[in-house]
Amino acid sequence: xxxxxxxxxxxILLVEDNPGDVRLTQEAxxxxxxxxxxxxxxxxxxxxxSESRNRINAMALIHSQLYEGGDLSAIIMKxxxxxxxxxxxxxxxxxxxxxxxxxxxVDCSLPISAAVPVGLIANELLTNAFKHAFANRKEGxxxxxxxxxxxxxxxxxISDDGVGLPxxxxxxxxxxxxxxxxxxxxxxQLDGKLEVDSDKGTTFKVEFEMAKR
Numbered sequence: 062x063x064x065x066x067x068x069x070x071x072x073i074l075l076v077e078d079n080p081g082d083v084r085l086t087q088e089a090x091x092x093x094x095x096x097x098x099x100x101x102x103x104x105x106x107x108x109x110x111s112e113s114r115n116r117i118n119a120m121a122l123i124h125s126q127l128y129e130g131g132d133l134s135a136i137i138m139k140x141x142x143x144x145x146x147x148x149x150x151x152x153x154x155x156x157x158x159x160x161x162x163x164x165x166x167v168d169c170s171l172p173i174s175a176a177v178p179v180g181l182i183a184n185e186l187l188t189n190a191f192k193h194a195f196a197n198r199k200e201g202x203x204x205x206x207x208x209x210x211x212x213x214x215x216x217x218x219i220s221d222d223g224v225g226l227p228x229x230x231x232x233x234x235x236x237x238x239x240x241x242x243x244x245x246x247x248x249x250q251l252d253g254k255l256e257v258d259s260d261k262g263t264t265f266k267v268e269f270e271m272a273k274r
Contacts, residue, residue, distance in 0.1 A: 118148060119184035123177060136176040139166040142205050145183060153191035159200040160191070166207040171215070175269070178246040179207070179217055185239040186219040186265050194223025194263065213271050220264035232257050243267075 126141045127133055146162045171179060183205065195201035203221045210216030232240055232255065243265070247255040253269030 123180045135170040137170050139168050158195050162203045164205045178250040182243050182246050185243050190221045194221040217267045222262040226259040
């Protein structure tokens with residue numbers, strides 16, 4: 062069951078990935094336009110590989126948490142979130158910026174059917190915050206909250222006090238791969254609700270029913 066869920070999640074990520082930059086690279090090589098296009102094309106491919114590597118690392122962390130917990134059907138999410146933050150801090154350290162991550166999560170376990178999409182959503186949103194929220198800032202704060210939100214629901218909230226989203230931002234129209242992945246995982250995999258607030262910094266909220274898991 063665990064392997065199947067992780068496999069399905071990887072398939073979603075692969076389907077959502079836009080191979081356009083890779084195709085452009087192949088066409089440039091085929092047409093002999095290497096001299097002018099190789100540097101630009103390689104930058105695009107390198108960015109895709111970096112994002113893919115981060116997603117694979119998140120999946121590997123989910124896999125290791127399963128075995129460390131001794132229960133192959135559920136994951137203790139507080140430990141996972143703490144480990145994910147440590148992992149992402151190492152990858153996305155922001156020069157001259159002190160980022161303070163805080164995790165508010167009860168020691169609850171989620172079944173693998175919920176833990177995998179929740180873990181991947183957290184990875185995408187935290188990565189986005191580390192990369193974009195604190196440009197030209199000396200310090201910043203990222204908060205992760207996970208737990209019961211009433212009526213048998215589970216809520217995941219990831220917020221930062223950074224620069225916020227562009228004016229008029231609409232996640233339904235977003236062309237950013239990471240946010241498209243978040244929307245699919247939240248609404249289709251978890252059958253939940255996704256909300257975005259950019260009044261002060263940026264806040265993403267995902268809520269879903271445990272009964273559906």
